Amino acid sequence: MPDTNDNPLGNYLRDRRTRLDPAALGFPLARRRTPGLRREEVAQRAHVSATWYTWLEQGRGGAPSADVLARIARALMLTEAEREYVFLLALGRPPEVRFQDPEGVTPRLQRVLDSLETSAAYVKTSTWDVVAWNHASTLVLTDYGALPVGQRNILRVVFGSAALRRKMPNWERDSRFIVGAFRADVARAGAAARVQPMVDELCHLDPEFRALWRDNGVQSSYGEHPKHVVHPVAGPIDLEYSAFAVDGRPDLGMVIYTPATPRDLARVKALIAAGEEGKAAAAASAAVRRKRQTTHA
Secondary structure, three states: OOOHHHOHHHHHHHHHHHOOOOHHHOOOOOOOOOOOOOHHHHHHHHOOOHHHHHHHHOOOOOOOOHHHHHHHHHHOOOOHHHHHHHHHHHHOOOOOOOOOOOOOOOHHHHHHHHHOOOOEEEEEEOOOEEEEEOHHHHHHOOOHHHOOHHHOEHHHHHHHOHHHHHHOOOHHHHHHHHHHHHHHHHHHHOOHHHHHHHHHHHHHHOHHHHHHHHOOOOOOOOOOEEEEEEEOOOEEEEEEEEEEEEOOEEEEEEEEEEEOOHHHHHHHHHHHHHHHHHHHHHHHHHHHHHHHHHHHO
8 A cells, every 4th residue: 555644735635525525516426436526626626737636636746836725725625724734735834824804702712701800801803803801801901892893903992092091101112012013913914905994094193103103113922021001090000911822713812911919919809899899889779760760650
């Protein structure tokens, strides 16, 4: 028997081909000796020569171009993970990033956020739209739930909110870093065209942002980075920044701000306690109003 390790790309393409349903893709079922699509049918769907595709599966003819490989991946209906794997086998590198509008988070991921009771945490897209957050984030950083969906973008909030700017004592340093990190994330995601209208809008509204954007600074990532917040109620709070990839969701990243010292933790807990007391008082007041309305009815 031939050594299947001699041609991993051809073996993988053949395996994916045999898993497809010819009838579902409009091909006749008559006179098929093996399951799945024939080589010439894959070639037809990928708009390549049947002879060349046969050679590719047989490990002959050299490596395909990225464009041809992308067409073969579509022809075989590969998932994003499978597509990346094929590029790694054939070219030794992943495919270029294709930006896609993200979906929301799963209930499980939201429960992870909610379990971080004293650490402000949120999930953002590669274009810095915030799609999920926890209660601590609302109290310590920004109440994204109070914003319209289209305005829940970190760059919009940072450069469009005077209240948030007052929370950032190191504004000049932090704003420059934020713009550079945003630029890098957007380029990495292949989403420059997607964010250009927002960038143009911010350049028009905020001369400071316009100057930072035109400076073309780039930051690779935040890393484990301290954040200093001056909260209008709790006062100064030092937070430690950590960022994590979301498994299976390359379009999302989780950001967590952990209180840096026991003093900072105590201040965050005090904010949470005050918020709970406020909720309880509001609920009690509403109950009294309902009771009075029932009495007078």
